[in-house]
Amino acid sequence: MGPTAPASGPQAYWFCFTLTALALLRAQVTPGGGSMIGTSVATGATGITHHPHGRIFRNWLNIAVFVVLAMCYAWFAFFERISVFDSLDKGVM
Numbered sequence: 539m540g541p542t543a544p545a546s547g548p549q550a551y552w553f554c555f556t557l558t559a560l561a562l563l564r565a566q567v568t569p570g571g572g573s574m575i576g577t578s579v580a581t582g583a584t585g586i587t588h589h590p591h592g593r594i595f596r597n598w599l600n601i602a603v604f605v606v607l608a609m610c611y612a613w614f615a616f617f618e619r620i621s622v623f624d625s626l627d628k629g630v631m
Contacts, residue, residue, distance in 0.1 A: 548615035559604035566597050
């Protein structure tokens with residue numbers, strides 16, 4: 539019994555970037571998890587909070603970057619396969 543072929547490159551990257559985006563999104567919108575929805579640190583009021591140093595903007599920017607990466611790799615993994623990655627699978631066998 540020989541070694542099994544690894545997952546296709548774009549599919550593996552798509553999977554990792556999608557899971558990362560989902561984890562970041564969940565952490566961002568879960569109250570008390572460093573999110574912008576929850577209790578204000580300064581006043582104790584509930585609602586939208588403004589975290590110092592613009593972390594909220596950077597958090598959403600990170601989420602957007604991982605979503606875009608996942609979408610790009612999904613395109614190459616499922617719709618337009620690149621022959622370079624097919625030859626890598628054959629070389630491993």
